[in-house]
Amino acid sequence: MKQETRKEEIISTAAKLFKEKGYSAVTMRDLASAMGIKAASLYNHISSKQDILKVIIISLAESFTEGMAVIQSSNDLCLDKLRQIVKLHITISSQNVYGMASLNNDWMHLEEQLEYYLKLRHDYENDFRNILKQGIDSNEVIDKNLDVMLFSMLSTLRSLYLWIPKKEDLNLEELAANLSNVLINGINK
Amino acid sequence: MKQETRKEEIISTAAKLFKEKGYSAVTMRDLASAMGIKAASLYNHISSKQDILKVIIISLAESFTEGMAVIQSSNDLCLDKLRQIVKLHITISSQNVYGMASLNNDWMHLEEQLEYYLKLRHDYENDFRNILKQGIDSNEVIDKNLDVMLFSMLSTLRSLYLWIPKKEDLNLEELAANLSNVLINGINK
DNA sequence: GTCTATATGGTGATAGAC
DNA sequence: GTCTATCACCATATAGAC
Numbered sequence: 025m026k027q028e029t030r031k032e033e034i035i036s037t038a039a040k041l042f043k044e045k046g047y048s049a050v051t052m053r054d055l056a057s058a059m060g061i062k063a064a065s066l067y068n069h070i071s072s073k074q075d076i077l078k079v080i081i082i083s084l085a086e087s088f089t090e091g092m093a094v095i096q097s098s099n100d101l102c103l104d105k106l107r108q109i110v111k112l113h114i115t116i117s118s119q120n121v122y123g124m125a126s127l128n129n130d131w132m133h134l135e136e137q138l139e140y141y142l143k144l145r146h147d148y149e150n151d152f153r154n155i156l157k158q159g160i161d162s163n164e165v166i167d168k169n170l171d172v173m174l175f176s177m178l179s180t181l182r183s184l185y186l187w188i189p190k191k192e193d194l195n196l197e198e199l200a201a202n203l204s205n206v207l208i209n210g211i212n213k
Numbered sequence: 214m215k216q217e218t219r220k221e222e223i224i225s226t227a228a229k230l231f232k233e234k235g236y237s238a239v240t241m242r243d244l245a246s247a248m249g250i251k252a253a254s255l256y257n258h259i260s261s262k263q264d265i266l267k268v269i270i271i272s273l274a275e276s277f278t279e280g281m282a283v284i285q286s287s288n289d290l291c292l293d294k295l296r297q298i299v300k301l302h303i304t305i306s307s308q309n310v311y312g313m314a315s316l317n318n319d320w321m322h323l324e325e326q327l328e329y330y331l332k333l334r335h336d337y338e339n340d341f342r343n344i345l346k347q348g349i350d351s352n353e354v355i356d357k358n359l360d361v362m363l364f365s366m367l368s369t370l371r372s373l374y375l376w377i378p379k380k381e382d383l384n385l386e387e388l389a390a391n392l393s394n395v396l397i398n399g400i401n402k
Numbered sequence: 403g404t405c406t407a408t409a410t411g412g413t414g415a416t417a418g419a420c
Numbered sequence: 421g422t423c424t425a426t427c428a429c430c431a432t433a434t435a436g437a438c
Contacts, residue, residue, distance in 0.1 A: 046318070159400075173400045177400075180368040203358075207365065210396065254403065254405070
């Protein structure tokens with residue numbers, strides 16, 4: 025188990041606070057207090073509040089991009105690719121529940137990296153849509169409401185960070201199977 | 214068409230700004246500037262920034278509670294009740310896209326009304342869960358993963374405010390039918 | 403209904419001692 | 421690596437003139 029550097033400690037503490045109140049409502053004094061030090065001391069490890077947000081969001085966004093690239097390059101059936109996307113979201117979300125809150129809710133407070141983030145997100149959604157499209161072409165997926173399907177799946181997957189920490193003794197493999205099943209087959213008997 | 218009072222004008226302008234940057238990041242100067250007046254002038258119409266947030270969130274939360282009460286009291290089949298819940302979310306979200314952002318993302322900044330809001334939300338989720346449970350008992354809904362189904366449907370419905378404004382020429386009746394279909398029957402062929 | 407002026411306190415960040 | 425002290429600025433909100 026690699027031990028956290030002081031900088032990583034600051035970043036994960038910040039992510040936790042950002043999840044509770046959002047980036048703008050968390051002050052450097054709040055963060056310092058949660059670490060048991062004074063605000064000025066934070067600046068020995070990080071260069072600015074903005075820098076913390078950047079690290080949290082961009083590293084997560086790039087994880088999704090990398091995961092999607094792997095899924096895309098496979099020759100699996102579309103429905104299997106969709107199951108892999110579900111797995112990707114569950115894995116990343118469960119490993120960084122706090123950071124996912126910033127990725128979802130505080131991206132608009134990015135400064136230098138805003139456009140880069142928006143491009144990553146846009147490309148990710150496009151790749152997701154293309155997999156659904158292929159599923160329609162190969163007769164695996166219903167040929168109706170492509171955008172509604174994409175919106176529904178993405179909304180659910182993006183909310184996992186809110187839901188995962190509320191379930192105790194959660195088996196991630198089981199969750200992936202169950203959630204894939206609900207998203208693909210619906211809820212009716 | 215009822216014309217907006219100055220107070221209502223302030224509240225709907227605030228909701229728009231809150232959606233873009235979140236409650237904490239919007240200053241009274243931002244809000245005043247968007248209205249074309251000075252910050253001090255706002256206080257002739259509203260008593261505090263907090264008061265604006267309270268009005269936006271509580272009125273929406275109560276709308277959902279009222280809608281759910283109507284749906285619950287009917288004798289319709291469970292799947293029909295679920296379709297009505299979808300319709301309820303689409304109707305409220307499309308009428309108040311900006312306010313829905315605060316309801317979803319800024320509720321933690323409520324002060325006096327925080328507990329009241331949490332109770333409304335908790336009761337709403339409970340009612341939703343009970344409808345699904347009844348659907349299982351009446352053999353309309355698969356008897357598996359109740360919590361996963363609830364989470365998935367609620368996540369999608371709570372994200373409608375992000376998605377509705379991106380679609381031009383959106384027919385709400387059609388969206389309700391299509392979204393219900395995707396949520397109930399899934400996406401596979 | 404809006405303004406200017408102002409009170410009071412919080413904000414991110416830096417300098418320099420230990 | 422942390423501290424105290426401090427800077428320059430921004431926050432919500434009020435008082436009182438027009």
